[in-house]
Amino acid sequence: MEFGEGRMARRKPSIYDVAKVAGVSHQTVSRVLNLHNNVSDPMRQKVLSAMADLEFRPNQTAKALATGKTSTIGVLSHNTTLFGPASMLHAVQNSARELGYTINIVSLKSIDHQSIVEGIEELVRVGVDGIVIIAPLAKGVGPLPHVSDYLPAVLVEGEPISAIPSLNFNQFSGAAMAVEHLIALGHKRIAHISGPKNWYEAQQRMNGWRNTLLKSGLKADLIVAGDWSPQSGYDAVKELMVLGKPTAIFAGNDGMALGALKALSELGISVPTQMSLVGFDNMPEAPFLVPGLSTVNQDLGALGNQCVNLLVKLINHEDTGDIQLAFEPVLIIRGSTARAESK
Amino acid sequence: MEFGEGRMARRKPSIYDVAKVAGVSHQTVSRVLNLHNNVSDPMRQKVLSAMADLEFRPNQTAKALATGKTSTIGVLSHNTTLFGPASMLHAVQNSARELGYTINIVSLKSIDHQSIVEGIEELVRVGVDGIVIIAPLAKGVGPLPHVSDYLPAVLVEGEPISAIPSLNFNQFSGAAMAVEHLIALGHKRIAHISGPKNWYEAQQRMNGWRNTLLKSGLKADLIVAGDWSPQSGYDAVKELMVLGKPTAIFAGNDGMALGALKALSELGISVPTQMSLVGFDNMPEAPFLVPGLSTVNQDLGALGNQCVNLLVKLINHEDTGDIQLAFEPVLIIRGSTARAESK
DNA sequence: GTCGGAATTGTTACCGGTAACATAAGGAAG
DNA sequence: CTTCCTTATGTTACCGGTAACAATTCCGAC
Numbered sequence: 040m041e042f043g044e045g046r047m048a049r050r051k052p053s054i055y056d057v058a059k060v061a062g063v064s065h066q067t068v069s070r071v072l073n074l075h076n077n078v079s080d081p082m083r084q085k086v087l088s089a090m091a092d093l094e095f096r097p098n099q100t101a102k103a104l105a106t107g108k109t110s111t112i113g114v115l116s117h118n119t120t121l122f123g124p125a126s127m128l129h130a131v132q133n134s135a136r137e138l139g140y141t142i143n144i145v146s147l148k149s150i151d152h153q154s155i156v157e158g159i160e161e162l163v164r165v166g167v168d169g170i171v172i173i174a175p176l177a178k179g180v181g182p183l184p185h186v187s188d189y190l191p192a193v194l195v196e197g198e199p200i201s202a203i204p205s206l207n208f209n210q211f212s213g214a215a216m217a218v219e220h221l222i223a224l225g226h227k228r229i230a231h232i233s234g235p236k237n238w239y240e241a242q243q244r245m246n247g248w249r250n251t252l253l254k255s256g257l258k259a260d261l262i263v264a265g266d267w268s269p270q271s272g273y274d275a276v277k278e279l280m281v282l283g284k285p286t287a288i289f290a291g292n293d294g295m296a297l298g299a300l301k302a303l304s305e306l307g308i309s310v311p312t313q314m315s316l317v318g319f320d321n322m323p324e325a326p327f328l329v330p331g332l333s334t335v336n337q338d339l340g341a342l343g344n345q346c347v348n349l350l351v352k353l354i355n356h357e358d359t360g361d362i363q364l365a366f367e368p369v370l371i372i373r374g375s376t377a378r379a380e381s382k
Numbered sequence: 383m384e385f386g387e388g389r390m391a392r393r394k395p396s397i398y399d400v401a402k403v404a405g406v407s408h409q410t411v412s413r414v415l416n417l418h419n420n421v422s423d424p425m426r427q428k429v430l431s432a433m434a435d436l437e438f439r440p441n442q443t444a445k446a447l448a449t450g451k452t453s454t455i456g457v458l459s460h461n462t463t464l465f466g467p468a469s470m471l472h473a474v475q476n477s478a479r480e481l482g483y484t485i486n487i488v489s490l491k492s493i494d495h496q497s498i499v500e501g502i503e504e505l506v507r508v509g510v511d512g513i514v515i516i517a518p519l520a521k522g523v524g525p526l527p528h529v530s531d532y533l534p535a536v537l538v539e540g541e542p543i544s545a546i547p548s549l550n551f552n553q554f555s556g557a558a559m560a561v562e563h564l565i566a567l568g569h570k571r572i573a574h575i576s577g578p579k580n581w582y583e584a585q586q587r588m589n590g591w592r593n594t595l596l597k598s599g600l601k602a603d604l605i606v607a608g609d610w611s612p613q614s615g616y617d618a619v620k621e622l623m624v625l626g627k628p629t630a631i632f633a634g635n636d637g638m639a640l641g642a643l644k645a646l647s648e649l650g651i652s653v654p655t656q657m658s659l660v661g662f663d664n665m666p667e668a669p670f671l672v673p674g675l676s677t678v679n680q681d682l683g684a685l686g687n688q689c690v691n692l693l694v695k696l697i698n699h700e701d702t703g704d705i706q707l708a709f710e711p712v713l714i715i716r717g718s719t720a721r722a723e724s725k
Numbered sequence: 726g727t728c729g730g731a732a733t734t735g736t737t738a739c740c741g742g743t744a745a746c747a748t749a750a751g752g753a754a755g
Numbered sequence: 756c757t758t759c760c761t762t763a764t765g766t767t768a769c770c771g772g773t774a775a776c777a778a779t780t781c782c783g784a785c
Contacts, residue, residue: 053741064765100446100509101741104770125468132489142487146475166443269670301670327612327644407735444771447740
């Protein structure tokens with residue numbers, strides 16, 4: 040009987056109804072609700088039992104209007120189907136709930152300026168207390184700097200902007216680690232399958248790849264752009280084998296690495312003996328590919344957690360200074376990488 | 383300049399502020415806001431320009447309080463990291479946004495009675511207009527029947543209950559299709575790696591497997607339960623090979639199939655020549671496994687869409703009768719299934 | 726010229742809470 | 756026995772909108 044009876048019949052009881060039943064003022068009810076201690080025990084009991092009788096549930100909307108705080112955190116995201124964003128979202132939601140916040144999601148169809156502005160507008164209108172922006176955007180961030188003037192916001196996975204606190208894993212160094220690993224194995228021709236060019240993370244991973252190669256005196260010319268999907272990784276390999284003959288491939292994410300693995304298998308190129316392969320993300324499937332995928336791990340759960348904590352501090356006006364945090368990812372070596380064939 | 387200036391300085395303007403600037407009553411502002419047609423053109427212009435000057439954004443919270451409608455749909459979900467729930471969530475959010483609704487997510491840590499009640503309580507308190515329950519729960523649904531008395535709700539992926547409209551893909555028939563396919567290929571010993579026993583979908587897929595086998599006079603004794611993860615699929619295969627020697631495996635989802643593939647590879651059992659394998663879900667990775675995974679496809683996007691449409695109808699009191707819809711999934715045959723070896 | 730109705734604008738009440746202030750009762754200090 | 760301060764409770768205003776109703780103007784019809 041937890042949720043009342045009667046087909047949505049009678050109006051939900053308010054604190055006034057409770058007050059009437061308990062024979063007290065509505066303010067006393069409010070005090071009981073908010074655990075004020077200046078309420079005598081008998082009075083509190085009367086109120087509590089009246090609330091129970093009426094199956095009273097406080098109206099969060101009314102509270103939000105009165106206090107100006109909605110206890111809601113807005114999440115501006117893109118494709119919540121992808122592993123990264125999905126993990127972040129999950130982590131953010133968990134952390135937020137623990138802190139008494141509700142999550143309100145707006146997921147954009149595309150990440151152009153227009154959509155972003157609309158998304159933020161929507162969250163402002165809905166009245167969130169703060170915004171977590173899980174956007175991979177690299178530039179065209181025209182409006183973003185102003186968000187923080189209007190509403191607390193933190194940025195994840197996007198290009199750090201001075202005006203907005205941002206949290207990230209260091210994509211550049213993650214990529215560098217992957218490539219250094221390959222170089223240490225003796226590889227000279229190391230290709231890259233990048234993510235979409237307008238994603239900040241894709242750019243950083245690509246930069247890490249290029250920079251590391253150049254630093255070692257190797258050429259960084261074998262590169263094809265994908266869209267994170269296995270399909271694009273598959274296509275990319277077919278393209279790469281025309282462009283030149285790499286002995287190792289650094290894929291921008293695990294999904295594309297998975298597609299690459301398929302293409303290599305079809306081409307009769309065995310991994311890791313003839314081709315080494317590294318991914319990025321360490322998704323749950325990575326250890327179970329054949330061979331197990333060497334990849335770069337980032338603890339997205341921890342990041343999401345940090346992110347919410349920071350945002351809540353901002354909401355409570357605990358000044359935190361200008362924060363641009365970058366965490367370090369970790370390279371995980373599995374079976375997909377091996378010494379380059381010595382010819 | 384879209385989002386105001388000054389470090390969260392001045393209070394946000396209300397319709398009264400706009401009214402004062404425009405020299406009209408607040409009600410006229412409200413009328414302009416709601417596109418009422420009984421407003422003269424010059425008046426409307428004055429109001430609009432005042433709104434622009436003040437960078438006015440309507441306060442959704444106040445509107446919600448006044449109208450009793452929050453234009454928010456609550457989503458009660460479980461693990462939004464899994465492919466199924468993540469896809470559903472994404473679809474629901476897209477459809478909802480198109481209909482002018484915002485999404486409020488509560489993702490449960492576990493799916494026991496207690497957590498579910500808490501989750502619903504939270505959504506009620508926050509004040510959503512309706513709830514989409516993406517819960518795999520099979521029973522222990524004590525409180526659920528009463529939700530619909532209190533708030534419109536639809537159930538996805540869960541066991542249909544007469545009191546709540548539910549939308550589902552027919553898991554039973556999906557599983558049956560998969561197993562029939564294997565039987566048609568001449569397999570006699572067909573094992574199943576099931577999902578968690580308390581998930582409705584897992585139960586249905588298992589029932590479909592068992593029923594189809596029995597109908598064909600085959601034994602349904604080779605079964606191991608997993609938890610949807612690749613790891614559990616991997617472990618399950620190792621277990622299965624001890625229990626008996628199947629020639630085909632029907633995995634409860636693609637993730638476990640992926641893990642199974644790995645284990646089979648380690649055991650030197652080649653797919654599909656020595657072992658056929660079918661998954662469920664058709665996640666984006668499925669075609670790119672080696673070999674491509676035969677699996678059961680369900681258009682979760684369409685389901686999410688239907689689901690929101692139905693819920694919105696319920697919210698608007700358009701009576702829809704008792705609805706229990708089941709869509710038919712589609713078997714997709716790829717390289718992981720082949721004729722049983724003729725001994 | 727007068728009357729009735731439609732179109733436009735304004736007034737007041739209300740949604741369900743919280744906050745600030747007012748009041749009453751009770752106890753310790755002088 | 757006052758006086759003052761604390762504690763418990765009630766009153767009133769307010770958050771920012773919408774809804775219902777009142778008031779005014781402008782027309783066409785009689």
